[in-house]
Amino acid sequence: MSETPADYKGPQRVLSGMQPTGRLHLGNYLGALKNWVALQDNGDLDCFYCVVDMHAITMPHDPRALPDAVRAAAAAYIAAGVDPDKSTIFAQSAVPAHAELAWIFNCVARLGWLERMTQFKDKAGKDSERASVGLFTYPVLQAADILVYKATHVPVGEDQKQHLELCRDIAARFNRDYGDGEAIFPLTDPVIQGPGARIMSLRDGSAKMSKSDVSDNSRINLEDDADAIARKIKKAKTDPEPLPSEEAGLETRPEASNLVGIYAALTGKTKADVLAEFGGQGFGAFKPALADVAVEYLAPISDEFRRLISDKAEIDRILSKGAEHARAVADPVVSETKRIVGFWH
């Protein structure tokens, strides 16, 4: 039985994606995008970064706004450092192979596996009977996004961990049922790393920073200008104690822990380094220092984002070229999979 990554002999590839719902925020950047760029610049890996518009329609959405939301997400990827000459940037819906493989995986995944998915429960809310079937099978499409490129590495934030475990379960089950001793699909490794893997809301240290939060003050958007960033950090919820000198002192202080984590993730330091510098100081001193770092780091990204978004034709050109390359890689994988499951053509 070949179920271990070591058995898999294909090329090392990276895939990740984001939903084009609303504006990207600091959590998306520190949890995912920053690592996308690091993997791209690693040099040895072929990277595929998609905008998952098919996932976006699992919830109510505005069809007129979706194309521009896809362009905005692509522009944010590029502004954050994803280079279209090094990485493949594309819209998921432009590569039909994702949907084709998702159907086959719908027949591999078990109902019980999906019933355990916490994101479905969160998104569907109390009235899950009214949720779309697409929302329920969302993680299966996510597995298809990854495995249609036979991706070996997936850089994401911590909230995606359960979905990536499901992806491994699907790959293992497919390999077991159809592999005839061979690992057809890799057991993908999630790349979840650094203090940015779970950025929390600025208004509530127990909720993750999210595009769906009704309060814009809960998040820093990648497009926020310097004033907005400074104002949101100033208003961020904290406690009255000074910062501790050791990480253990953050354990019962979620808001303090989050701000220290953001500082660490932005500067490439550890939380321990940050506390060595700021331990004993109050938020009156720490917040302005954090605002300075955030502005310094994000200003070039938001400037570049604004420049790119004003040139729709250029973004469309990048997305078309990306989709063409993505199709060339994904189509043979789907053909192989269709043959393996016994389809007629």
Ligand code: TYM
């Ligand atoms: P999405 O669009 O919700 O989020 C995009 C990426 O941002 C990360 N992220 C965070 N990281 C740290 N702190 C936060 N507060 C925070 N909020 C979001 C997410 O972990 C994610 O990496 N299901 C995925 C999209 C997807 C996908 C894929 C990802 C579809 N297919 C295939 C990887 C591979 C999602 O909804 O991400």
